[in-house]
Amino acid sequence: MSCFVEIDGSYLEGGGQALRNALALSVVLNRPVRVIKIRANRPKPGLSHQHLHGVNLLRDISNAEVKGNVLHSTELTFTPHTIIGSMYKVDTRTAASITLVYQMVMPVLLFAGTTSRIDVMGGTNVSYSPQVEYMQQVLLPNLKRFGVNFDLKVLHYGFYPRGNGRCVLEVAPVRSLNAVQINDFGQFRAVRGSAYYSGRLPKCIAFDMQHSAEREIHRLWPDHECTIHVFKHPPDKARDNGAGIILTAVTSTGCIMGVATVGEKNIDGHMIGSNSSCELAGYIKNDICVDAHMQDQLIIYMALAKGCSSIRSGALTKHTRTAIYVAELMAGVKFNIEYGNFGQTLISCEGIGHCNAYM
Numbered sequence: 265m266s267c268f269v270e271i272d273g274s275y276l277e278g279g280g281q282a283l284r285n286a287l288a289l290s291v292v293l294n295r296p297v298r299v300i301k302i303r304a305n306r307p308k309p310g311l312s313h314q315h316l317h318g319v320n321l322l323r324d325i326s327n328a329e330v331k332g333n334v335l336h337s338t339e340l341t342f343t344p345h346t347i348i349g350s351m352y353k354v355d356t357r358t359a360a361s362i363t364l365v366y367q368m369v370m371p372v373l374l375f376a377g378t379t380s381r382i383d384v385m386g387g388t389n390v391s392y393s394p395q396v397e398y399m400q401q402v403l404l405p406n407l408k409r410f411g412v413n414f415d416l417k418v419l420h421y422g423f424y425p426r427g428n429g430r431c432v433l434e435v436a437p438v439r440s441l442n443a444v445q446i447n448d449f450g451q452f453r454a455v456r457g458s459a460y461y462s463g464r465l466p467k468c469i470a471f472d473m474q475h476s477a478e479r480e481i482h483r484l485w486p487d488h489e490c491t492i493h494v495f496k497h498p499p500d501k502a503r504d505n506g507a508g509i510i511l512t513a514v515t516s517t518g519c520i521m522g523v524a525t526v527g528e529k530n531i532d533g534h535m536i537g538s539n540s541s542c543e544l545a546g547y548i549k550n551d552i553c554v555d556a557h558m559q560d561q562l563i564i565y566m567a568l569a570k571g572c573s574s575i576r577s578g579a580l581t582k583h584t585r586t587a588i589y590v591a592e593l594m595a596g597v598k599f600n601i602e603y604g605n606f607g608q609t610l611i612s613c614e615g616i617g618h619c620n621a622y623m
């Protein structure tokens with residue numbers, strides 16, 4: 265009988281997240297895994313640069329035996345042996361999302377014996393992935409509740425198609441993760457954010473994003489603070505053209521929801537600003553404590569934490585259901601979903617209370 269847990273990468277979302285979570289859990293739990301039909305629902309299935317660099321980084325961190333770690337591969341077996349906290353460097357030579365490489369290794373580095381430092385070159389602000397500001401301003405405060413601490417420095421911002429971005433992530437290990445309750449919205453306090461531009465793009469793009477976003481929030485909540493700063497990345501921080509916005513909403517109970525969007529070709533600043541603020545307003549109106557992207561990103565931590573975690577979010581995304589599928593198979597946990605009246609969901613799970621074997 266095979267000793268591999270088999271994960272079907274075509275299930276539900278059928279993107280790279282199933283692979284990232286499966287491999288991260290494989291290392292943390294020391295369980296060999298086989299991932300089949302990798303990214304089957306994407307236009308170009310199989311491993312792209314981002315995934316391949318993540319797999320090879322995780323191989324080095326865990327001294328794993330790997331088969332299938334080549335570009336476009338749709339099947340992979342991964343047998344980890346250890347977790348080595350250390351300094352690592354990855355140059356993707358593309359605009360591959362740096363934050364998605366970090367998404368793969370972060371849960372693992374928490375269970376190393378010492379602090380790790382991961383220097384990655386690629387894209388910091390790339391579509392369909394967490395913007396680097398989202399990781400700093402939304403992921404970090406949410407993960408702090410689990411007892412996680414990381415420091416993410418951006419040495420250079422990088423955009424599609426050139427890349428040229430560079431970040432350094434430092435992750436401190438934990439003995440175990442706390443269970444969290446992120447389900448009490450409290451009172452809406454403020455919206456804060458920034459709109460940036462770089463390279464040869466005109467400043468009006470960032471001001472259009474700012475004005476449209478502030479107008480929408482002030483229209484709905486005239487008495488609440490809404491502060492969006494506009495700035496240009498200096499040339500030594502961003503060589504290429506790029507523009508985007510990050511908005512966060514904070515509540516009296518410490519909930520932080522975020523929306524971060526990077527402009528693509530023919531950027532319409534007004535459109536980005538108003539779409540982003542409408543998305544954020546939807547969370548505030550419905551007392552949602554965890555935004556649609558944080559929802560799937562917290563699943564792996566809930567599965568590993570000690571005790572029962574619960575998060576109050578909006579409608580379940582396919583990414584979240586995929587993350588739950590992987591966590592249940594790999595860690596043997598069970599997630600429970602309760603549905604509210606206005607599309608809210610309460611996602612809960614009794615975590616396995618994984619303990620760090622290297623501390």
Ligand SMILES: Nc1ncnc2c1ncn2[C@@H]1O[C@H](COP(=O)(O)OP(=O)(O)OP(=O)(O)O)[C@@H](O)[C@H]1O
Binds near residue numbers: 278280281282395557
């Ligand atoms: N705007 C965003 N803000 C925050 N997180 C995001 C944003 N867009 C995508 N994400 C996150 O990025 C991850 C993308 O997962 P997905 O499976 O689509 O991976 P992928 O490797 O990009 O695959 P693919 O290239 O197959 O799309 C998810 O965790 C999702 O929540």
